[in-house]
Amino acid sequence: xxxxTDIVSKAMEVSPDDGDYTGEDGLLYCGKCHTPKEAYFEDxxxxxxxxxxxxxxxxxxxxxxxxxRLADRQRKHEDxxxxxxxxxxxxxxxxxxxFENDNGANLQMKHARFYADNFDxxxxxxxxxxLWGSVGTGKSFFAACIANALMEKEVAVCMTNFATIxxxxxxxxxxxxEYISRLCSYPLLILDDFGMERGTEYGLEQVxxxxxxxxxxxxxxxxxxxxxxxxxxxxxxxxxxxxxxxxTSMCAPVRFTGSNFRKETAQExxxxxxxxxxxxxxxx
Numbered sequence: 413x414x415x416x417t418d419i420v421s422k423a424m425e426v427s428p429d430d431g432d433y434t435g436e437d438g439l440l441y442c443g444k445c446h447t448p449k450e451a452y453f454e455d456x457x458x459x460x461x462x463x464x465x466x467x468x469x470x471x472x473x474x475x476x477x478x479x480x481r482l483a484d485r486q487r488k489h490e491d492x493x494x495x496x497x498x499x500x501x502x503x504x505x506x507x508x509x510x511f512e513n514d515n516g517a518n519l520q521m522k523h524a525r526f527y528a529d530n531f532d533x534x535x536x537x538x539x540x541x542x543l544w545g546s547v548g549t550g551k552s553f554f555a556a557c558i559a560n561a562l563m564e565k566e567v568a569v570c571m572t573n574f575a576t577i578x579x580x581x582x583x584x585x586x587x588x589x590e591y592i593s594r595l596c597s598y599p600l601l602i603l604d605d606f607g608m609e610r611g612t613e614y615g616l617e618q619v620x621x622x623x624x625x626x627x628x629x630x631x632x633x634x635x636x637x638x639x640x641x642x643x644x645x646x647x648x649x650x651x652x653x654x655x656x657x658x659x660t661s662m663c664a665p666v667r668f669t670g671s672n673f674r675k676e677t678a679q680e681x682x683x684x685x686x687x688x689x690x691x692x693x694x695x696x
Contacts (some may be wrong), residue, residue, distance in 0.1 A: 426450055426467045431577055442470035449473070495561040500571050501556075509556035518550040521557070523666055528561035535599055540632040542659065544641055545668025551636035554668075558634065562680070563602060570595060571602040574619055581618055596629040598696045606637040606659070616651040623658045633662050641665055 431443020440449040451468040469477060497507045511528075514521055527534055527541065534540075542601050543551040559569040578596070581588055595601055637644070644660060647653040 422606050424463055424466055434684075439465065439524035442472060443469040447471040453604060459559075464477070492566055493563055496566065496568055497560070499571050500563060502572065504578065506571065507560065510560040510581045511552050511557050514553075514557065518554065518668075520550070520666055524557050525561075526556045528558050530602070531562055531565075531567065534632050538632050538662065540663040540678060541634045542663035542665045543634065543668060544639060544644070544665060545635040546590055547638055551668050552604050554666075555604065555634050555636055559600070559602055567600065568598050569600045569602065570598045571604060573604045574606065574615075574622075575608065576637070577622060578615055578618055592625050594623060596625050596631065599631060601626055601631070601633050603635045604632065606635040607639045613651070616655065620651070620655050620658070623655055627658050627662055635659060635663060641667070 426440050426449050428440055428449075429443065432449065433441050433443060435441045435448065437448075439448045439452070447470040449468065449470045450464050450465045497637050501507055511521075511525060523541070541555075543554055545551060556571060559615045562569050572595075573652050580591060586590065623633075648657050
C-alpha cells in the first residue's frame with residue numbers, strides 16, 4: 413500500500429520548468445502564461461494522500477492540449493473521408509469532382525448543392541434525383557459533387573453503375589443477396605449511366621432486383637441516364653416498365669441540357685496542342 417501511495421504521490425507532484433514560480437497563494441505558476449499549474453482540492457474534500465493540491469493545466473498547456481485534440485480529430489476525419497471515397501469510387505479522378513472545382517457552367521448545380529445541404533431531409537423523406545439528358549452535359553459530375561460533399565460530412569455513399577454490379581453478381585452469385593443488401597445499406601446510392609447495361613433477360617432481372625431492393629430499403633437513390641424522360645415514362649416492354657416505374661417513383665427528374673462539356677474540353681485541348689506546336693516551331 414505504501415508503494416502505491418508513493419507512486420500516486422509522485423504523480424501528483426508538478427515539476428517546475430524554467431521561469432515557473434510560486435505565487436502568493438502558494439501554488440506553482442507558469443512563467444509564460446502566468447496561470448497556475450496546481451490547484452487546491454475543493455473545500456470539504458480530504459487531502460489526497462496527505463496533499464492539499466493537485467496538478468492542473470496552465471493556460472498554455474491547455475492550449476497545446478486543445479490544439480493536439482483538434483489535430484487528432486482532423487486527422488481521424490481525413491482518414492475516415494479517405495476510406496469513404498476509396499469505397500465509393502472505382503475511378504480516383506471522381507474524388508476531385510466537387511463543388512470547389514465547379515466552373516459554374518452548369519446551371520443545374522444549384523440543385524446538387526441544395527441536395528447535399530439538405531441531405532438529412534432527403535434521407536428522411538426518401539427523395540432521390542433522376543438526372544437525364546444528352547451525353548456529356550455534366551450529370552456524372554453533378555452526382556459526384558453530391559457524393560463528395562456528403563462524404564466530407566462522413567456520410568457513406570456508393571457511386572457505381574450496372575455494368576460493374578452485373579459483373580460483380582456474375583462473379584459471385586452465391587453472395588448475391590449479401591451484395592445487394594450492402595448496396596442498400598448506404599445512406600445514398602448513385603447509379604451512373606443507368607440504361608447502358610446489357611438488356612438480357614438475366615441482366616434486366618438483376619437490375620430490377622437492385623432497384624426494387626433499394627426502393628424497399630426506404631433510402632434515396634440518384635441515377636444518371638442518357639435516356640429521355642419520354643423513354644422512361646413509356647418503356648418498350650414489361651421488364652423495362654417494372655424497372656422504370658420503380659425508378660421514377662423514387663427520384664425527382666432533373667433535366668440536363670446545353671452543350672457537350674466533353675466535346676468542349678476536347679476542343680480546348682486540341683487548340684492548346686496547336687498553340688504548343690506553333691510555339692515549338694517558332695522557337696526552332
